[in-house]
Amino acid sequence: MxxxxxxxxxxxxxxxxxxxxxxxxxxxxxxxxxxxxxxxxxxxNSKPETTTTRVNNAGLKLDETVSVSKGKIRLDSWISSRVDGVSRARVQSSIRQGLVIVNGQVVDKVSHNVKAGDEVHCTISKLQPLRAEPEDIPLDIVYEDQHVLVVNKPPHMVVHPAPGNPKGTLVNGILHHCSLPCVAAYSNQEEEDEDSDDEETFSDDEGMIRPGIVHRLDKGTSGLLVVAKDEHSHAHLAEQFKLHTxxxxxxxxxxxxxxxxxxxxxxxxxxxxxxxxxxxxxxxxxxxxxxxxxxxxxxxxxxxxxxxxxxxxxxxxxxxxxxxxxxxxxxxxxxxxxxxxxxxxxxxxxxxxxxxxxxxxxxxxxxxxxxxxxxxxxxxxxxxxxxxxxxxxxxxxxxxxxxxxxxxxxxxxxxxxx
Structure with missing residues (x-):
């Protein structure tokens, strides 16, 4: 309208x-x-005083019966609601790798609908190694603690590595400054969550990891961008973007x-x-x-x-x-x-x-x-x-x-x- x-x-x-x-x-x-x-x-610009323990979550298992009062719910949404601190993108990756069984059958479609009474068995997948190399790039850090990093991105800087821009990105600079979690990228395929935001959604045919990146700015756009320093923070911030809060x-x-x-x-x-x-x-x-x-x-x-x-x-x-x-x-x-x-x-x-x-x-x-x-x-x-x-x-x-x-x-x- x-x-x-x-x-x-x-x-x-x-x-x-x-x-x-x-x-x-x-x-x-x-x-x-x-x-x-x-x-x-x-x-x-405050630095964290202690080191945050990073939880891999690989191999984490979920064995539960769906209990929704009425209607259907997407498989990836339901699993995400039951597993704390794991990004929805990682849940989707687990589903696509055949690590989810519904009522005894392997389901590899993230948009599969589950209903009350369905038996779901899920194993959280391992994450691929980071595909970005640390680079000593000056960063304008607005705020930092153990969990998040807020950066003022200059114009003309690409946020994350991609074909044509393998180096000199914001992610390369952040990896030199601190470690980031391995967080799977959202897919932009047909079964993508219809309510997810393009600006916070990443498409990558090779399944590239987007370390810590929750949202992005265009190359030419300057300004503020938040980066997650652990998977729990990434999942929490991603949910806020999804809910438009x-x-x-x-x-x-x-x-x-x-x-x-x-x-x-x-x-x-x-x-x-x-x-x-x-x-x-x-x-x-x-x-x-x-x-x-x-x-x-x-x-x-x-x-x-x-x-x-x-x-x-x-x-x-x-x-x-x-x-x-x-x-x-x-x-x-x-x-x-x-x-x-x-x-x-x-x-x-x-x-x-x-x-x-x-x-x-x-x-x-x-x-x-x-x-x-x-x-x-x-x-x-x-x-x-x-x-x-x-x-x-x-x-x-x-x-x-x-x-x-x-x-x-x-x-x-x-x-x-x-």
């Missing part, structure tokens, strides 16, 4: 763990939002200004039939199976350069691949610098050059020409700590490339008004 409707006003909420060194730059970037930011009440706030620069200035976009997202590497917002396609439910809330924080651009805050209700980028394109305001989704340099310049002062036109041309990624930054991340149960939030200011162009557009817009 198509919906772009106004919603009640929302803004960046109080951020509990804001790094002290960056608080001034955050406030200078968001002067209108500074009242929502509080000083840090935790020690960022993770707080994620992004900021972006758009080509043009969204109208209305705030609202909710409820338009399914699926593969673009004309370009398989691109996603597309496809209205009314859920019933035909072409796309999956996707909902985003947005708010224009600031109109820049006389309406040539806008600083927009996004909150995700779902986490589909390229969700913000596809929804922004659908609204007719693609992200500045997003060549894949229409936010081309020529489009940006055609909107900006006529609206900025003559003294700033050359600098605008230079900055836009240098912009080689979508202007998108994951600015706030909040979640329930997998071990303490405490709700914790983190924030980090945008990197220099984004901050520089926002500053120029903001200043030039003021000059034009005057």
């Amino acid at each position: 198509l919906s772009i409707s106004p919603v009640p006003s929302f803004s960046l909420t109080s951020v509990k763990y804001l790094r002290s060194p960056s608080s001034s730059s955050f406030i200078s970037f968001f002067p209108k939002l500074s009242r929502f930011v509080t000083a840090s009440s935790a020690t960022p 993770i707080e994620r706030v992004y900021i972006s620069l758009t080509c043009g200004v969204p109208s209305p200035s705030q609202g909710r976009i409820d338009v399914p997202i699926g593969r673009d039939s004309n370009n398989r590497i691109r996603m597309a917002a496809i209205p009314g396609s859920l019933s035909r199976g072409r796309a999956r439910h996707a909902a985003s809330r947005y708010k224009v924080v600031e109109t820049l350069a006389g309406g040539g651009s806008a600083l927009v805050e996004w909150r995700l209700e779902t986490g589909r691949t390229h969700q913000i980028r596809a929804h922004a394109k659908y609204m007719g305001v693609p992200l500045l610098g997003d060549e894949v989704y229409g936010g081309t340099k020529s489009m940006a310049l055609s909107l900006l050059q006529k609206r900025v002062s003559r003294s700033d036109q050359e600098e605008i041309i230079e900055l836009v020409s240098r912009m080689d990624r979508p202007c998108l930054h994951a600015i706030v991340l909040g979640f329930e700590h997998p071990c303490t149960g405490e709700i914790i939030k983190f924030s980090c200011p945008p990197p220099p490339d984004l901050a520089e162009i926002v500053g120029l557009l903001r200043r030039s817009g003021r000059e034009m008004v005057e």
Whole structure:
């Protein structure tokens, strides 16, 4: 169902763990939002004082009778609910390896439905060795304890190794900094959980392990990302992503200004039939199976350069691949610098050059020409700590490339008004 409707006003909420060194730059970037930011009440970059015991769980057995009151439930979901501290991805791997027997028959389909009275015998599978090598790569660690690591990912860094990017990834750098659990990857096959999020779902034909990675950011997107340091934390965080209880706030620069200035976009997202590497917002396609439910809330924080651009805050209700980028394109305001989704340099310049002062036109041309990624930054991340149960939030200011162009557009817009 198509919906772009106004919603009640929302803004960046109080951020509990804001790094002290960056608080001034955050406030200078968001002067209108500074009242929502509080000083840090935790020690960022703290190293764990003791070593966490890592449990392999290989060989763990489950022998139980299904007792659901009515209806059916997926096999992988039921096993996951009965085995604590083991990721659902690992349960799925165990099923596919033939390690699950239902009523005396081996079942290797994760979406198999079980019902009350079914006898289930499961053995948790062994995990493959990690396929990522540690590399001494500088990391911007926002927070660390024995169980989780929160990192500010720079633009242009790939999150995990894959064909074409075997080295130099965030995972390579984290493995040099600390050890990570062997956690099986979710499959993106036909029997995948229909409610799982593409952004938190990994597809890999070779069954590659994604050590500690619960979610990801596009290569060009900067900002906050949480990494699990043990399997229990991974399973707990993965469940939060599945239930959409993770707080994620992004900021972006758009080509043009969204109208209305705030609202909710409820338009399914699926593969673009004309370009398989691109996603597309496809209205009314859920019933035909072409796309999956996707909902985003947005708010224009600031109109820049006389309406040539806008600083927009996004909150995700779902986490589909390229969700913000596809929804922004659908609204007719693609992200500045997003060549894949229409936010081309020529489009940006055609909107900006006529609206900025003559003294700033050359600098605008230079900055836009240098912009080689979508202007998108994951600015706030909040979640329930997998071990303490405490709700914790983190924030980090945008990197220099984004901050520089926002500053120029903001200043030039003021000059034009005057």
